[in-house]
Amino acid sequence: MTTVSAALRLQRLVADDPALALLRAEHAPIIVALLSRLLGGEVRRRPAEEFVDLVDADLDALRPHFELPQTGKAYAAAWRAAGWLVRRPAAEARAETVELSPAALRAIRVFEQLEQPRATATESRLMTIRDQVQRLAIETDPDGARRREALERERAAIDAQIRAIGEGRFEPLDAARTKERVAEILRLAEDVPSDFQRVRFRFDELNHELMASLLDADESQRTVLEDIFRGVDLIEQTDEGLTFAAFSVLVLDAERSEAFEADIASLLERDLGDAMSMSERRFLRTFLRELKLHSHEIHGVLAEFARGLRRYVQSQDFQRDRALQRSIRAALATALRAAEHVKPFHASGVELPLTSVELSSIGALTAHDPSEFAIDEHVVAHEPGLADYEQLKALARDTEIDFEELTGVVNARLRGAEALTVAQLLADWPATQGVASVVGLMTLAMQHGSVSGDETETLVWPGVDGTTRSAVVRSHRFVERIPT
Incomplete structure (x- = not known):
């Protein structure tokens, strides 16, 4: 890749990437502080109205120090349009929720790394790399003898540690190394909830891509339709779907989950000095539960996407959309041929009134039903009479x-x-x-x-x-x- 092509590619990235747009925004420190506090901690999704109220409360505290003329609702709408917030319908109520987009999570992570830079070559990180390289070398070795020899060396080292413990020749990890390893564990664990949100966002994109591919499918792409009619969940068969499925198996495995929770409980019961703060202890205590909740939610999203695809293909909407798309493409092709003979500004003699109503959401529209205003029965007039005491x-x-x-x-x-x-x-x-x-x-x-x-x-x-x-x-x- 030449320098020119790399520069052009990066220039396009700077112009189009929402994360970089947030980093160079006028009020970037304020936006990052608000978004990370309200949606980047333990609470990663809020009702839209609650989020706007909280933003308004924080703006009142910020205005003595910064010039912030707009309301919380206006800022929230601007952040959503910029691609930093994602608005979704709430499953349990007729309302909407907001959460951070993957771009906003990346920008917030950049600010956190600049504010609190982490060591680049810690002992625990090098040990993790060494252990992973060693395990990969053993598991990919086609020579059974060498693989057996490596496993026997590993078992001999474990037996030596067991003998040392039996003879009383062992010492717990010192405070400095304990603190360093805890920090590395927390650094890795803090990235996992953000990874779940990125997976959820990617599944949304895959759903839209599959919808578009269904409309574009022709006779040579009939396998897409055939797979859906056979009940194959295409989203779960993507690379992201298979990766998430393998990860969720580990999270939902009862035996491994119990062992993981037991290890965390024993770690939190020990006196580790200042290796962990109270917030970090709380984060570890609820870590596995949060993973299970996120995993369950994304499984529900996958199931709903798959059902939605099948319902769409099996309904009349799919046929109508296909017919509409063919009509639009035919009209565009005709217009392209006509452009050679008719100027674009030539009067066509057809008037097309356009609406001036700004539409922010399709949910704001209400279909007009003339039958609701039709009167099918004649109005009957009742003459008042005398009230009967016994009836009253x-x-x-x-x-x-x-x-x-x-x-x-x-x-x-x-x-x-x-x-x-x-x-x-x-x-x-x-x-x-x-x-x-x-x-x-x-x-x-x-x-x-x-x-x-x-x-x-x-x-x-x-x-x-x-x-x-x-x-x-x-x-x-x-x-x-x-x-x-």
């Missing part, structure tokens, strides 16, 4: 408990008895209002009688539909007449 009384009785009737029944039954429970009353008096009468009697007993703490009774009453019903409640007792 029956209506009131259907909507309210008749406490006057219940009071009279209770007082009449108490004339020949010292006490009376609700169950005894219902045994020889039918509840005229069904369960409403039962509720009314229990209410009167609580107000003018007593309720047992341990004793229970069974209430039996006929419902308004004629079906007998029963309930076991605490004993409600009347001991005196109810004042009227």
Whole structure:
């Protein structure tokens, strides 16, 4: 590659890459500080309205030091248009959420590395490289004898360590090396959640690419359609899908997960001095759980994408879109041939009114349904008449408990008895209002009688539909007449 081609390629990258655009933005420090605090920590996705409110609150604190004339909503819209925020529909509610795009994550990582540069050649990093090279050399060696010899050397070294431990000749790792290895582990672990977001973003791109390939598919590309109709999840068969599937198997493996959590728990129980801060301990404690949540979410996204592809191909929308695309291409081809004879500014005599409404989201549109405004029945006029007292009384009785009737029944039954429970009353008096009468009697007993703490009774009453019903409640007792 020549210097000229490399310079042109990098110039195009500088002009098109959203991460570089964020690094050279006018308020880059403020934007990175806001985005990393609100969406780059433990919380990586928020409801859009909550995010805007939090941005407004931070802007109020920033304005004494910086000139920030716009509102949080305006800045959030600008960041989304620049490719630093990704807006998605929330699965559990009719709302939207926002999260950082892969470009924003890359820009934030650059700021973090510049602010807190890490050592480039630590002992733990060199050990990791050495162990990986050694394992790769063993696993790729086609010579069985050499591979056996290498494994025996590894086993001999492990046996020597076991003997040393049995003889008491071992020392725990010193504080300096412990701190260095913990820092390296945290550095590797902190990149994993961002990797999940990049995988999710890449799957979105793959979904759109597959949709476009379906529309462009011709007779020579019928395998795409045939695979979908056979139920093959094409997204999971991409390089990204296969890599994520292999990784999720490791995350969701019960035995390995238990061992990993046990190692983290034992590490956190030890006194490591200042090797880890409280926030780093909390991050490690919840690390595996967060990985499982992200893995489960992306599996759901993959399944939804695959189902969406199949539904799209099997629906009439696919055929209509194919026909529309062919019509558009035919019109463009005709226009290209006509351009040789007709100037672009030549009047066509066709008027095409254009809308002036700015559309921010397709969800803001509501389809006009003329049937909603059609009147299929004639309007019937009802002449007012005289209200009937008995009908009004029956209506009131259907909507309210008749406490006057219940009071009279209770007082009449108490004339020949010292006490009376609700169950005894219902045994020889039918509840005229069904369960409403039962509720009314229990209410009167609580107000003018007593309720047992341990004793229970069974209430039996006929419902308004004629079906007998029963309930076991605490004993409600009347001991005196109810004042009227």
